[in-house]
Amino acid sequence: DVKVTQSSRYLVKRTGEKVFLECVQDMDHENMFWYRQDPGLGLRLIYFSYDVKMKEKGDIPEGYSVSREKKERFSLILESASTNQTSMYLCASSYGAGYNSPLHFGNGTRLTVT
Amino acid sequence: GDSVTQMEGPVTLSEEAFLTINCTYTATGYPSLFWYVQYPGEGLQLLLKATKADDKGSNKGFEATYRKETTSFHLEKGSVQVSDSAVYFCALKWHGTDKLIFGTGTRLQVFP
Numbered sequence: 001d002v003k004v005t006q007s008s009r010y011l012v013k014r015t016g017e018k019v020f021l022e023c024v025q026d027m028d029h030e031n032m033f034w035y036r037q038d039p040g041l042g043l044r045l046i047y048f049s050y051d052v053k054m055k056e057k058g059d060i061p062e063g064y065s066v067s068r069e070k071k072e073r074f075s076l077i078l079e080s081a082s083t084n085q086t087s088m089y090l091c092a093s094s095y096g097a098g099y100n101s102p103l104h105f106g107n108g109t110r111l112t113v114t
Numbered sequence: 115g116d117s118v119t120q121m122e123g124p125v126t127l128s129e130e131a132f133l134t135i136n137c138t139y140t141a142t143g144y145p146s147l148f149w150y151v152q153y154p155g156e157g158l159q160l161l162l163k164a165t166k167a168d169d170k171g172s173n174k175g176f177e178a179t180y181r182k183e184t185t186s187f188h189l190e191k192g193s194v195q196v197s198d199s200a201v202y203f204c205a206l207k208w209h210g211t212d213k214l215i216f217g218t219g220t221r222l223q224v225f226p
Contacts, residue, residue, distance in 0.1 A: 004157070031212045033212075033213075035216075040218055041218060042203065042216045042217055042218040042219050043158075043203065043214075043216040043219075044216075045213060045214075048213060058213075090157055090158070092157075092158075094212040096212070101212065102148075102160040102163070103150075103158075103160070103212065103214060104159075105157030105158040105159065106157050107155070107156050107157045108156075108157055
């Protein structure tokens, strides 16, 4: 079974702090994604990566950056956290676009910025 | 741009009732369509999918048919259980990419 692990289940940070959300997958997947989930808005794509050191902006990249130094790990970085970034963050991975494979999701990190 | 519209929830049903959750999409062409489910405290998991018009996806008693004439992919189940209580997301993606476009989600609550 594919396992996507997000390092923290709950996180509380202060405004202006630099925040790192970590995600690790154990199935040698090429693609990795960061979504945020908000009530009434569903899931919105922040960034995705289709290879090591490669990244592309999703629909709402402002205020975020990402890092993928190793294939299994994809980090989401909030350079200076703000209260409007309080949300549930979901990481996902997939085998690769050419395989029409489903996305496998982690259990999410609920981030509160005070 | 491409989008997915789902009926607003919550949908509240008694056990063994019939379920329909509506989903329509806006897209130029024929994307693949998906239903994902999120149980309390968990991430999303794939429930079923359909990759072309008239395809029917099915899993765990749930079904959805890709209708290009109405651009719809409604989720149905003949007899729901309490364990089906969850949030259901409709989504689309284009061939050659794994980027999913999600609807807003519909919460289903099933009572005994």
